[in-house]
Amino acid sequence: xxxxxxxxxxxxxxxxxxxxxxxxxxxxxxxxxxxxxxxxxxxxxxxxxxxxxxxxxxxxxxxxxxxxxxxxxxxxxxxxxxxxxxxxxxxxxxxxxxxxxxxxxxxxxxxxxxxxxxxxxxxxxxxxxxxxxxxxxxxxxxxxxxxxxxxxxxxxxxxxxxxxxxxxxxxxxxxxxxxxxxxxxxxxxxxxxxxxxxxxxxxxxxxxxxxxxxxxxxxxxxxxxxxxxxxxxxxxxxxxxxxxxxxxxxxxxxxxxxxxxxxxxxxxxxxxxxxxxxxxxxxxxxxxxxxxxxxxxxxxxxxxxxxxxxxxxxxxxxxxxxxxxxxxxxxxxxxxxxxxxxxxxxxxxxxxxxxxxxxxxxxxxxxxxxxxxxxxxxxxxxxxxxxxxxxxxxxxxxx
Numbered sequence: 576x577x578x579x580x581x582x583x584x585x586x587x588x589x590x591x592x593x594x595x596x597x598x599x600x601x602x603x604x605x606x607x608x609x610x611x612x613x614x615x616x617x618x619x620x621x622x623x624x625x626x627x628x629x630x631x632x633x634x635x636x637x638x639x640x641x642x643x644x645x646x647x648x649x650x651x652x653x654x655x656x657x658x659x660x661x662x663x664x665x666x667x668x669x670x671x672x673x674x675x676x677x678x679x680x681x682x683x684x685x686x687x688x689x690x691x692x693x694x695x696x697x698x699x700x701x702x703x704x705x706x707x708x709x710x711x712x713x714x715x716x717x718x719x720x721x722x723x724x725x726x727x728x729x730x731x732x733x734x735x736x737x738x739x740x741x742x743x744x745x746x747x748x749x750x751x752x753x754x755x756x757x758x759x760x761x762x763x764x765x766x767x768x769x770x771x772x773x774x775x776x777x778x779x780x781x782x783x784x785x786x787x788x789x790x791x792x793x794x795x796x797x798x799x800x801x802x803x804x805x806x807x808x809x810x811x812x813x814x815x816x817x818x819x820x821x822x823x824x825x826x827x828x829x830x831x832x833x834x835x836x837x838x839x840x841x842x843x844x845x846x847x848x849x850x851x852x853x854x855x856x857x858x859x860x861x862x863x864x865x866x867x868x869x870x871x872x873x874x875x876x877x878x879x880x881x882x883x884x885x886x887x888x889x890x891x892x893x894x895x896x897x898x899x900x901x902x903x904x905x906x907x908x909x910x911x912x913x914x915x916x917x918x919x920x921x922x923x924x925x926x927x928x929x930x931x932x933x934x935x936x937x938x939x940x941x942x943x944x945x946x947x948x949x950x951x952x953x954x955x956x957x958x959x960x961x962x963x964x965x966x967x968x969x970x971x972x973x974x
Contacts, residue, residue, distance in 0.1 A: 576679075576697030576786040577616050578724070581630035583780055584608030585757035586651070586708060598758035605779040606762035611754040613705060613726065615695055618677045620644045620661070621705050628658045634781035643675055648690035648707035666691055686710040694722075701787035704744070708755035711735035721746035723787040729753035729775045730760055733819035734850055736773060741821035750790045751775035768971070772796070773819040796960040796974055797921050802928040802951060803964035810875055812964050813925045820921070822870035823853045826861065828879040859883040865914035871921035877954060878927040881947055884908070890946075891939045908950050915957040926951050928963065 589608040590599030613621040617640045631638050644664040669685035678698030683691050690707030706727040711734055721744055727735055739745040753775050760766045770776055774795045803809030817823045859880050888903040889895040930948045935941045955961045960974035
């Protein structure tokens with residue numbers, strides 16, 4: 576089954592008309608995208624958009640052989656003119672199936688917001704799933720049969736991928752193509768980086784793909800360390816890296832700090848930002864979690880884990896530190912980094928980068944700064960990906 580992406584952008588396209596934002600200003604060349612429309616084997620058109628006939632011609636195809644036009648979402652604005660010779664576009668009721676004379680079978684998949692998804696099975700048996708913008712499947716059942724390709728709004732609804740992964744509809748070899756791309760993410764390297772973390776990729780308008788033919792599916796990193804200063808966006812970046820995966824276990828190392836209203840406000844903001852399907856555990860006992868099996872772990876953060884570890888060996892007392900506290904702390908850090916080295920779980924950890932600022936005025940402050948630097952270096956050595964977040968921008972240090 577052959578798929579041609581006539582457009583890969585949001586309904587308004589990219590850049591958006593008259594939008595002055597930086598993402599729109601840099602959406603040039605291959606990064607400029609028309610509204611998403613898919614041509615399957617030259618006979619089935621999923622979403623009719625302005626200029627679809629010209630887009631097909633630029634890609635070396637014609638709409639003359641199209642026998643069915645299906646719409647996936649409500650189209651705002653003026654009605655789209657149907658080119659001469661094309662059948663009238665229709666929306667298929669949820670759960671209904673169409674059998675085309677070309678040998679294709681189409682099933683309408685219900686969504687959790689206005690719109691309809693479509694499963695297309697080609698004459699060769701390969702299966703493609705196409706989802707509308709801003710939507711995720713509703714009422715999925717686990718069947719263990721993964722799609723060869725999923726074309727979806729990965730940036731706008733990463734939880735759609737999480738739902739599909741949870742029921743086995745997206746597997747390690749599923750080719751996930753991001754469409755309905757808008758100006759939420761700067762185009763180019765930043766878009767590719769974010770999609771790769773979700774196991775997805777983007778292609779330019781006009782690209783033709785063979786469904787079921789092996790592609791270089793992005794390899795999702797198993798261990799990632801995200802570093803950054805205060806309010807740099809490091810926690811947001813860490814959460815973003817796992818929001819397309821189901822059942823994430825969020826490990827909070829900071830505790831509740833009863834009576835501290837400002838801390839409670841921070842904790843509440845973090846919880847509101849996380850997907851509802853994630854679970855949370857408050858603990859600094861990380862080694863058993865790393866040694867066990869289960870869903871991905873998000874540890875936030877190592878800086879507070881170190882504070883707890885230093886408290887446990889009374890590292891703030893010079894005599895205790897010299898009398899064995901330093902050796903005990905190094906042993907705790909070695910135990911943790913060894914567990915990271917041997918873990919089979921997907922792991923994203925957050926830590927503060929504090930060594931670039933003012934030198935602390937106290938010996939205990941300098942001790943903490945030095946030990947955090949050592950912890951970060953040891954932890955990073957065991958991770959495939961290491962990121963430094965500065966002013967909300969993630970810089971890849973490794974991977």
